[in-house]
Amino acid sequence: MLTKRIIPCLDIKNGRTVKGINFLNLRDAGDPVELAKFYSENGADELVFLDISATEERRKTLAELVLKVAETINIPFTVGGGISSVEDVETLLNNGADKVSINSSAVKNPQLINDLASKFGSQCIVVAIDAKQIDGHWKVHLVGGKVPTELDLFAWAKEVEQRGAGEILFTSMDHDGTKNGFANKALAKLSTELNIPIIASGGAGTIQHFSDAFIEGKADAALAASVFHFKEIAVEDLKKELKIQGIPVRL
Amino acid sequence: MKIVIINYGAGNIQSIKFAIKRLGFEAILSDEEAEIRTADKVIFPGVGEASSAMQKLRASELDKVIPTLKQPVLGICLGMQLLCNSSEEGNTKGLGIFDVDVVKFSNRVKVPQIGWNQISNLKSGLFEGISENEFMYLVHSFYAPLCKEAIAISEYGIQYASALQKDNFYGVQFHPEKSSTAGAQILKNFINLTSHV
Numbered sequence: 001m002l003t004k005r006i007i008p009c010l011d012i013k014n015g016r017t018v019k020g021i022n023f024l025n026l027r028d029a030g031d032p033v034e035l036a037k038f039y040s041e042n043g044a045d046e047l048v049f050l051d052i053s054a055t056e057e058r059r060k061t062l063a064e065l066v067l068k069v070a071e072t073i074n075i076p077f078t079v080g081g082g083i084s085s086v087e088d089v090e091t092l093l094n095n096g097a098d099k100v101s102i103n104s105s106a107v108k109n110p111q112l113i114n115d116l117a118s119k120f121g122s123q124c125i126v127v128a129i130d131a132k133q134i135d136g137h138w139k140v141h142l143v144g145g146k147v148p149t150e151l152d153l154f155a156w157a158k159e160v161e162q163r164g165a166g167e168i169l170f171t172s173m174d175h176d177g178t179k180n181g182f183a184n185k186a187l188a189k190l191s192t193e194l195n196i197p198i199i200a201s202g203g204a205g206t207i208q209h210f211s212d213a214f215i216e217g218k219a220d221a222a223l224a225a226s227v228f229h230f231k232e233i234a235v236e237d238l239k240k241e242l243k244i245q246g247i248p249v250r251l
Numbered sequence: 252m253k254i255v256i257i258n259y260g261a262g263n264i265q266s267i268k269f270a271i272k273r274l275g276f277e278a279i280l281s282d283e284e285a286e287i288r289t290a291d292k293v294i295f296p297g298v299g300e301a302s303s304a305m306q307k308l309r310a311s312e313l314d315k316v317i318p319t320l321k322q323p324v325l326g327i328c329l330g331m332q333l334l335c336n337s338s339e340e341g342n343t344k345g346l347g348i349f350d351v352d353v354v355k356f357s358n359r360v361k362v363p364q365i366g367w368n369q370i371s372n373l374k375s376g377l378f379e380g381i382s383e384n385e386f387m388y389l390v391h392s393f394y395a396p397l398c399k400e401a402i403a404i405s406e407y408g409i410q411y412a413s414a415l416q417k418d419n420f421y422g423v424q425f426h427p428e429k430s431s432t433a434g435a436q437i438l439k440n441f442i443n444l445t446s447h448v
Contacts (some may be wrong), residue, residue: 001368002407046366074430074431075388075430121300122363124390195358196362197361221366250367
């Protein structure tokens with residue numbers, strides 16, 4: 001049986017992990033490779049690296065990092081952040097990334113999804129969508145949720161599926177950072193209306209929140225950062241509890 | 252031990268190379284017939300679209316080389332699918348080693364299947380030391396239906412062949428290079444198979 005995936009997300013800036021990470025047993029908690037290795041050996045099903053650096057060197061640094069991660073870990077990983085061309089994707093995949101995630105660049109140039117899917121296959125193209133509710137309507141936001149657009153979440157999600165995205169990573173800006181749970185209603189609507197896997201993101205605070213995202217939200221995978229980085233929840237404990245609740249997970 | 256990964260421009264070869272390196276071996280990437288024929292083990296990778304991958308194989312005449320190889324050959328993911336009779340993806344003929352036609356998952360399940368699924372009914376030396384119902388990482392929209400050459404079965408809406416074997420040819424739909432320690436064990440088993448070159 002296909003299992004539900006638990007995905008720790010690492011924010012990367014200039015080749016280092018950022019967003020206070022509390023890993024006392026690591027030699028260097030800022031080293032993304034070490035952190036990735038820790039997660040891969042402790043039950044994570046997949047990892048996401050989100051590059052938030054803004055320097056000109058970012059492309060080269062990220063490509064080098066991907067190579068080191070691929071050399072070290074034996075689970076799949078996705079790379080996202082500022083990816084805007086076929087060439088960017090080619091370099092990252094050649095260096096060993098399994099998937100790439102595109103966000104703002106897909107909204108600005110939707111044809112990019114078609115181009116990437118036809119060149120590399122849908123299976124490695126994740127489209128990340130950040131959205132929040134404005135007057136009761138889910139609107140897509142860009143630049144890490146700062147810039148609102150007129151795009152409706154569900155219409156945009158359907159469009160990216162039709163254009164060849166293999167997966168959608170949906171972050172609710174209303175829930176992100178709150179630790180009050182995932183946006184389960186919106187997740188369930190996405191998961192029911194679309195026929196590609198949906199990754200839930202934003203709002204994880206407790207083990208029950210993950211369970212709710214899988215059962216009420218019908219999500220195929222759940223992503224979180226701080227609850228894992230600060231060891232509030234250990235991935236293995238989380239998966240054991242999900243299994244007790246009857247949710248299929250890999251243990 | 253000479254391990255050659257067939258490099259025909261389809262797929263994430265780096266990860267396989269690294270996985271083999273973690274086992275203490277060096278793999279060579281090559282599209283040269285002489286290099287491939289003299290290998291002890293041949294890995295045939297592939298990610299992407301079937302008909303364009305077949306075109307690349309034809310352009311380099313590897314489509315004639317691969318079916319005549321005598322040493323153990325391991326097709327991974329699309330590599331496995333291309334070793335079958337045909338694929339519904341781009342309606343292409345395959346290399347015809349495995350007597351089965353690759354078809355698309357129905358829309359009753361999410362397509363592609365992405366994630367960790369179990370393998371069972373394990374029937375080959377390739378799975379030495381691997382438990383029934385072990386988890387493997389899979390990413391695919393097309394699958395090989397159950398057939399006499401199946402050496403592992405998985406379930407996604409229907410039961411299908413997640414690994415195949417005929418003589419010296421092995422094929423796995425999952426990615427052993429991305430399937431944690433159990434995946435590494437399968438690659439190790441493949442490398443340890445007796446070669447008859």
